[in-house]
Amino acid sequence: xxxxxxxxxxxxxxxxxxxxxxxxxxxxxxxxxxxxxxxxxxxxxxxxxxxxxxxxxxxxxxxxxxxxxxxxxxxxxxxxxxxxxxxxxxxxxxxxxxxxxxxxxxxxxxxxxxxxxxxxxxxxxxxxxxxxxxxxxxxxxxxxxxxxxxxxxxxxxxxxxxxxxxxxxxxxxxxxxxxxxxxxxxxxxxxxxxxxxxxxxxxxxxxxxxxxxxxxxxxxxxxxxxxxxxxxxxxxxxxxxxxxxxxxxxxxxxxxxxxxxxxxxxxxxxxxxxxxxxxxxxxxxxxxxxxxxxxxxxxxxxxxxxxxxxxxxxxxxxxxxxxxxxxxxxxxxxx
Amino acid sequence: xxxxxxxxxxxxxxxxxxxxxxxxxxxxxxxxxxxxxxxxxxxxxxxxxxxxxxxxxxxxxxxxxxxxxxxxxxxxxxxxxxxxxxxxxxxxxxxxxxxxxxxxxxxxxxxxxxxxxxxxxxxxxxxxxxxxxxxxxxxxxxxxxxxxxxxxxxxxxxxxxxxxxxxxxxxxxxxxxxxxxxxxxxxxxxxxxxxxxxxxxxxxxxxxxxxxxxxxxxxxxxxxxxxxxxxxxxxxxxxxxxxxxxxxxxxxxxxxxxxxxxxxxxxxxxxxxxxxxxxxxxxxxxxxxxxx
Amino acid sequence: xxxxxxxxxxxxxxxxxxxxxxxxxxxxxxxxxxxxxxxxxxxxxxxxxxxxxxxxxxxxxxxxxxxxxxxxxxxxxxxxxxxxxxxxxxxxxxxxxxxxxxxxxxxxxxxxxxxxxxxxxxxxxxxxxxxxxxxxxxxxxxxxxxxxxxxxxxxxxxxxxxxxxxxxxxxxxxxxxxxxxxxxxxxxxxxxxxxxxxxxxxxxxxxxxxxxxxxxxxxxxxxxxxxxxxxxxxxxxx
Numbered sequence: 001x002x003x004x005x006x007x008x009x010x011x012x013x014x015x016x017x018x019x020x021x022x023x024x025x026x027x028x029x030x031x032x033x034x035x036x037x038x039x040x041x042x043x044x045x046x047x048x049x050x051x052x053x054x055x056x057x058x059x060x061x062x063x064x065x066x067x068x069x070x071x072x073x074x075x076x077x078x079x080x081x082x083x084x085x086x087x088x089x090x091x092x093x094x095x096x097x098x099x100x101x102x103x104x105x106x107x108x109x110x111x112x113x114x115x116x117x118x119x120x121x122x123x124x125x126x127x128x129x130x131x132x133x134x135x136x137x138x139x140x141x142x143x144x145x146x147x148x149x150x151x152x153x154x155x156x157x158x159x160x161x162x163x164x165x166x167x168x169x170x171x172x173x174x175x176x177x178x179x180x181x182x183x184x185x186x187x188x189x190x191x192x193x194x195x196x197x198x199x200x201x202x203x204x205x206x207x208x209x210x211x212x213x214x215x216x217x218x219x220x221x222x223x224x225x226x227x228x229x230x231x232x233x234x235x236x237x238x239x240x241x242x243x244x245x246x247x248x249x250x251x252x253x254x255x256x257x258x259x260x261x262x263x264x265x266x267x268x269x270x271x272x273x274x275x276x277x278x279x280x281x282x283x284x285x286x287x288x289x290x291x292x293x294x295x296x297x298x299x300x301x302x303x304x305x306x307x308x309x310x311x312x313x314x315x316x317x318x319x320x321x322x323x324x325x326x327x328x329x330x331x332x333x334x335x
Numbered sequence: 336x337x338x339x340x341x342x343x344x345x346x347x348x349x350x351x352x353x354x355x356x357x358x359x360x361x362x363x364x365x366x367x368x369x370x371x372x373x374x375x376x377x378x379x380x381x382x383x384x385x386x387x388x389x390x391x392x393x394x395x396x397x398x399x400x401x402x403x404x405x406x407x408x409x410x411x412x413x414x415x416x417x418x419x420x421x422x423x424x425x426x427x428x429x430x431x432x433x434x435x436x437x438x439x440x441x442x443x444x445x446x447x448x449x450x451x452x453x454x455x456x457x458x459x460x461x462x463x464x465x466x467x468x469x470x471x472x473x474x475x476x477x478x479x480x481x482x483x484x485x486x487x488x489x490x491x492x493x494x495x496x497x498x499x500x501x502x503x504x505x506x507x508x509x510x511x512x513x514x515x516x517x518x519x520x521x522x523x524x525x526x527x528x529x530x531x532x533x534x535x536x537x538x539x540x541x542x543x544x545x546x547x548x549x550x551x552x553x554x555x556x557x558x559x560x561x562x563x564x565x566x567x568x569x570x571x572x573x574x575x576x577x578x579x580x581x582x583x584x585x586x587x588x589x590x591x592x593x594x595x596x597x598x599x600x601x602x603x604x605x606x607x608x609x610x611x612x613x614x615x616x617x618x619x620x621x622x623x624x625x626x627x
Numbered sequence: 628x629x630x631x632x633x634x635x636x637x638x639x640x641x642x643x644x645x646x647x648x649x650x651x652x653x654x655x656x657x658x659x660x661x662x663x664x665x666x667x668x669x670x671x672x673x674x675x676x677x678x679x680x681x682x683x684x685x686x687x688x689x690x691x692x693x694x695x696x697x698x699x700x701x702x703x704x705x706x707x708x709x710x711x712x713x714x715x716x717x718x719x720x721x722x723x724x725x726x727x728x729x730x731x732x733x734x735x736x737x738x739x740x741x742x743x744x745x746x747x748x749x750x751x752x753x754x755x756x757x758x759x760x761x762x763x764x765x766x767x768x769x770x771x772x773x774x775x776x777x778x779x780x781x782x783x784x785x786x787x788x789x790x791x792x793x794x795x796x797x798x799x800x801x802x803x804x805x806x807x808x809x810x811x812x813x814x815x816x817x818x819x820x821x822x823x824x825x826x827x828x829x830x831x832x833x834x835x836x837x838x839x840x841x842x843x844x845x846x847x848x849x850x851x852x853x854x855x856x857x858x859x860x861x862x863x864x865x
Contacts, residue, residue, distance in 0.1 A: 066427075119608065119612045122611075122612050123611055123612065126369070126370055126563070126567070127563060127611050129370075130559055130560065130563050130607070130608075130611070131607075131608045131611060133556075133559075134560075134604035134605070134607065134608055137556060137601075137604060138601040138604055138605070141601050142601065261434055264430070264431070264434075265431055265434060267427075268427045268428060268430070268431045269431070272425070272427055298442075298445075298446050299442050299443065299446050300442065301438040301439065301441055301442025301443075301445075302438065302439045302442040302443050302446070303442075304435075304438050304442075305434075305435035305436060305437070305438035305439035305442070306435070306439065308431060308432070308434065308435035308438070309417065309432055309435045309436075312421065312424065312428050312431055312432055312435075313420065313421070316421070316423075316424040316425070316428050317425070317428075496728070496732065499725060499728060499729060499732075500729070500732055502721065503718055503721070503729050503732075506718050506719075506720050506721070507716065507718055507719075509681070509700075509712070509716065510712070510716040510717070510718060511701075511729075512681075512699070512700035512701045512704065513679065513700060513701075513704055513709075513710045513712060513716060514704060514729050514730050514732050514733070514777065514781065515701050515704035515705045515732055515733035515781065516701060516729075516732050517701050518701060
């Protein structure tokens, strides 16, 4: 009996350094595979994988807000749109180099996210969902509206040019954009992981778990919640800018609430509160609708819905939850 | 002034649609403590069933009540088949399943009945009420039916034992079980009722917006807005919310210059968010009193 | 006194993967009052929750000759076991009247229900004055009374009481136990009581068990338990 009690924590919680080492090894393997990939698959698949990474970044932004801070959002398509349009307008009218549009888009979204986060402070759960959903519905209409037309191009949208690989690298532009997006993704994912591990991150999570307790611990709940909204919008905005560059085109109707719902689905399927899970979410959002269409053209929506329900049955806490479950089962068996 | 009055009446007429939808939304919120994003699609599908019944030669009112019965059964079935196994899943997972249902129902309806617009008859006629040119017979009928539904629901929840049990289930499922209420069945019943009310809403709305698989998209959104503004635990609030959203939307579209028409929806939604920020539980929502 | 109304053999209970009860054996006599004593976190509440099917449990639970292990909470209630949970579990958004109505949800006799309501309002005059008031606005003592009254509306054969004295002033505690004693005498209703307030519980019960970290460590008549040296020192404070 004594022995047993001693064993359990050792199995359930391998010491932190071992876990960290395992995580670093896994990341290194994943990155290596990701770098090799664009040289062995077709261009169209490279393009799709690039988009999946773009979605993964956007979903990570949503995850910071929902998964780690406990705030709902069905409005992230709006931030995605702001990021995309910032990039497109800067490239189209300001002739700014594409890589400089990312920080600009991020900053624009961070500010708008922070500002939207202020009134959102008073709302929770379903009410916050509706408020953010309103933002998502309003965004395409705003983009189409006549006062903004000189910049946004109205319903027509803006077409931009695809960048070539720099320094005479022997890459076609699909491969280059893939590598570029991958680099941005790695930086942003590492930054998110560090943020969550930091003091600030612990405060963000504490607010999710119990905001009253967090307040009594001296955490400025309002400030952190709005800031998280800003950071979350930053990620999604950068993703939007990347998306604009990759697709070479922005138009109001690419950023309807359907995109918000897609990001939300990716969040839940990937795993709420899991950074690595968002990668799976990005792949799911991009590929599953196509798979559904391949299975049945007429009933694509129904097939997609059925897949979604089955996935939720099999992994109610997302891909990350499933991996955790399998991991703990293996750990128990080997002990 | 005449324009103003006209716009208010027109707003009340569209508000009737929203109120009807909002009522169905509040209904299911009472039963499952969450918003059902597939509710609009369920109502649309019910309306197609009614249309099909009439195509097969059923008289309007027979088709009307048969559709309500079928929808009720379908609502119960969806809960039993899809949601019962997910009882312990998180709210976020539930929302994903709502989205999935949305996609399935929309796609199946399009597959069976295709995406062309169909006209749907009104039992009240479409001529203008008393020849005034302000509001049609159908609009009036719709408002009256909504109000009747409201009264029936009020009486059901207030005076029947099952209504009481359903309220108890929504408020505190654990305590409801402890007094012997079969909570699972109450939730299923709530789904059935919500589907039935949604069917009524769909059949009343279809003569105005025409029948097609995407007819409910924006109506559902307005219905949510109305329900949330009115207070999600208040059927009366939902109906008042529905009428006010309709009126606000119309007045904003007419009287706010320049941005009016284009941004009608945006303005309505902004107002809603403003209301929520000032009064987070809705205009008529009960504030829960609790002692710590 | 006849045979036991409730017999429990080898009861284990779990929260997720964690086992919180380890093979409990105890009984509640028909018409008897049994108390479970123990420190905070010893497993008293878990025992009641296991009986009501609110947490996963294994072992044998026989109520009135019927095995009830593994049944859903609502089915256990329907057999005549009324559980007054920790934290009272009143429907705070509903009126006092509606709470009592809900207590009788398993019954069909309208006249009997109305009569029972009047009888209970007689027992609890404070509730009688607040029939139309939202339960959430009642004081702690009134809520406890409401919870007990609601449980009684089920016309249970056995009541499971989870810390009825918790958070109440001593005067009110005495009042609550007084009413419970009357009900036990007049209706022959059996009770299983969980208490941290060992003095009050031993005074009230006829049988008692002591529970420590999920194990029963002692059992006997309340008088014997109250005389035990260790119990006195650890739980009664003299």
